[in-house]
Amino acid sequence: MKLTLKIWRQKNAADKGGFATYVADHVSKDMSFLEMLDVLNDQLTEKGEDPVHFDHDCREGICGMCSLYINGKPHGPQQTTTCQLHMRSFSDGETITIEPWRAKAFPVVKDLVVNRSAFDRIIQAGGYVSVNTGGVPDANEIPIPKTVADLAMDAAQCIGCGACVAACKNASAMLFTSAKVSQLALLPQGQVERKTRAEKMVAQMDAEGFGACTNTGACEAECPKGISITNIARMNREYFSAVASSDNM
Amino acid sequence: MILDSKIPAGPLAEKWTKHKFSSKLVNPANKRKYDVIVVGTGLAGASAAASLAELGYNVKAFCFQDSPRRAHSIAAQGGINAAKNYQNDGDSIYRLFYDTIKGGDYRAREGNVYRLAEVSVKIIDQCVAQGVPFAREYGGLLANRSFGGAQVSRTFYARGQTGQQLLLGAYSALSRQVANGKVKLFPRTEMMDVVVIDGQAKGIVTRNLITGAVETHAAHAVLLCTGGYGNVFFLSTNAMGSNVTAAWRAHKRGAFFANPCFTQIHPTCIPVSGDHQSKLTLMSESLRNDGRVWVPATQEIAEKLRKGQIKANDIKEEDRDYFLERKYPSFGNLVPRDVASRNAKYVCDEGRGVNETGEAVFLDFRDAIKRDTRKIIEQKYGNLFDMYKQITGEDPYEMPMMIYPAVHYTMGGLWVDYNLMTTVPGLYALGEANFSEHGANRLGASALMQGLADGYFVIPYTVGDYLAQLAPTKVDENHPEFARAKEEVKQGIERLLKINGNKPVDYFHKRLGKIMWDKCGMARTEVGLKEAKADIQALKKEFWSNVKVLGTNEELNQTLEKANRVADFLELGELMVDDALNRNESCGGHFREEYQTPDGEALRDDENFAYVAAWKYLGEGKEEELVKEELVFENVKLTQRSYK
Amino acid sequence: MTWVTKTLNSTLGRKLIMALTGLFLILFLTGHVSGNLLLFKGDGGQAFNMYAKFMTTNPAVKLLSYLTYISVIGHIVYSIFLTQHNKSARPVSYSTSNGSSNSAWSSRNMGVLGTIILIFLVVHLQGFWAKMHWGEIPMVTYEGEEYKNLYLIVSEAFKQVWLVALYVVSMIFLGFHLSHGFASAFQTLGLNHKKYSPAIKAVGMVYCILVPALFAAMPLYIHFTSYTK
Incomplete structure (x- = not known):
């Protein structure tokens, strides 16, 4: 060729x-x-x-x-x-x-190399469960329905490549952010920090200068891991209910 | 010189508990006065950095990728072993210990391996608490599978992306500490050297890959979590950036390098398609649970197949040689990785290989699909079949897959004692970068276990013991050793940029890879190894006179990065050959053709070679000195592995 | 009230406003189209004129109408904010882009569609709504009560071919706008569920065809019936 x-x-x-x-x-x-x-x-x-x-x-x-x-x-x-x-x-x-x-x-x-550290900072804003090493309960202590674990895994598969941002006409990072918010909102381990996480990660996403979602679905269509935009809907839900009910002013 | 492994005395099961108790502790108020450098952010590095920061130490974490989340641990597919015995099928810490030490062909330390099995159970707890979405049963409890021929189901997994999920878990813990200000992150930064002052590691020299700035960083301890050196073979399942530079530079500063010739060749990889090939892709060995491995029974049929005159499906049943099932009736297609790989090589050497190159064997799901229906096979292996189709353009539901062994993991690495400390005090090696737990062959699903065991549950204790013995005062970065090491790094870079030869870096890397693969790969001979040594020396000379590195240091320069790494691979390659030559036996991944049983199996020599071969660097162009650490087996009886 | 302003200034908050105002406008359209179906009654406009009077005088309707004005303005203002923000998120654009392979045309062009609809809205309001409120309109008496004869205005206006054409074309644009906007609003509100989302999408598809089609049928009907009189 x-x-x-x-x-x-x-x-x-x-x-x-x-x-x-x-x-x-x-x-x-x-x-x-x-x-x-x-x-x-x-x-x-x-x-x-x-x-x-x-x-x-x-x-x-x-x-x-x-x-x-x-x-x-x-x-x-x-x-x-x-x-x-x-x-x-x-x-x-x-x-x-x-x-x-x-x-x-x-x-x-x-050339074709870009700096994607904005994604790291979004995770640093709250994409984790605050547990230290050691002193955690036995892995089988909290049963998690298979369907929930599978859904969390669907979201957790994100590889952080940024294709969603690249594909989106608004350069929005909602698919990336929502994948992590979703994974941890679904699992019992993520419940404790659920509200703060949604608020902080969205705030960081905005601070990085990404655009807003207009639900074109381009991100989902281009995502190499097939992350679904139902995660964005879940993040929206998480965020709206968090700001309405959390103690954070 | 005698190498002290510092394995605590006493019964096997009590060693670690006793050792933890006798380790010194750093006063909580003083922890913030100690700085620790962690190089590499894979499973070992990220877990260590996060755990140490949680304890209160100041951590600086370095990786060459653009984000710590991209370390190559992410590519591990199959799973992680843990002696949880959730399945009530007879697993125990002792059994995991026994399987690991036997699987390693008795070339690992009992004490280390037992500790690994002991902390394995805590790893799963930790990961679940972080939100790692392991596979679950309908009742909501964790699912397990049997992996790599193990007799018990002790492997935890997250679809085919276990490594990814575990790494993202460790990365999230690391990210939390970055947000807390306890970890300072240095992405796109490569470690170029270790700074050793009065025999102790006190810092590192780095190169900022964007600006080219060469900088120094001081700390009370330096942890190398930099992975394996499989890319010495050019083609491997490692990431393109995986390299030996950090470990090798540490080696040159006094850290012994142990068992470098112990490399693992994985049997189920997608074969090479041409000269342009840049890396090899592994497919989970779970495929061997249902796929049958075969080649044509005769050279003539194989010849026709290679020329495209016939198709695999045209070959009649009696003309197919299911060679693993034939030779190993009881284990069949599920023999360990090294045995499966070697036999694939044999049939290809006989001229019965398939694919245009003749370097591949079939992995056929025809019978499994007939037996279980396509739907079941799709559920089990759908993503692997898709991946295969994506890469080769062939549909494995219709045509048998083609596979060939590829370099996958390196059991050898920096020598460390029970504390994971190298022979340079204050310098540690964790995960694949050290040599300690897998002996001569690593079992499936054990690499993830080791990386996280080292980072989460071993190093927080052992590094504390060392730091407690140091004064809580800042390491002086103005010490002349820092300036000297920095200057040497700069000179090394300049030297590469000045050569301005005719050949791109990959030209040398590919040639080195071919030498290593042909002569220090799946089967090795004394003659071949001696040739390899001479070939590598010649190639190294040519490299330093004819490599072409364009551009400058003061910019993003991927060619310079590569050249720097290949220069180290050239030196390491020679040491691997030396080590393979020294080890006059066959064990695990190391197969010397001179040492085999009458029916072609590996023949160990426990009398003369039950030792760790640690190599000491003596200077540019000098032969390295072999220092032996005798392996003591008090609990297991050394037996010959048999899979007949 | 910092948390309120903070939320409303976030990308998600702004989207929330777009979705809520959009959904309210969808409700408005539903009411508007239902009422205007009276144009098809063939009673010389009596029912329509009575309905028009009710709509301009009933206090509850008044309140709703204010909400509609706020929604229209909010929808427009926030769309400008968002478009600005989204444009700035990609200061250097691609030389080649193949959006049609991953998303629907209407979803990528909501701003353009909205602008066209806004232009139409100005013409439409100026022609009927403004006249009804402040203009000179001939009166008509039914059962002893006086009514503004808006029907007369409407039927006179739609004798002009260009206006009918403008209305029909605009309704096509409205249809496209709704084809994305309807389901999108639910997605923004976080209402995405594998049981209900297909239904929402189906209703949205029916809605975006039916409502603009009915609206477009009105000028066409009036125009073509005018020849028979």
């Missing part, structure tokens, strides 16, 4: 950046998208050009480090992570446009 790649290049956060066009020939259908970029980078290096920087690590769809906005979609045409996207999803002669995630809260670091 021979492909034309239109890739966003930006030296650093301060640089304005722009697109550069490369030709990738000898692309095999069995390559993953990132392997195709590896080959391009080796060619660029041999020519003495700076290789294209992009985030990636586990390359098995679970660490959430890879990103890339490919042909107008986060993680490209399939509902998967970019590292699990293979070149058989493209056809010979195609032009592929590759951009970084775009959001005020995800500033570009270099």
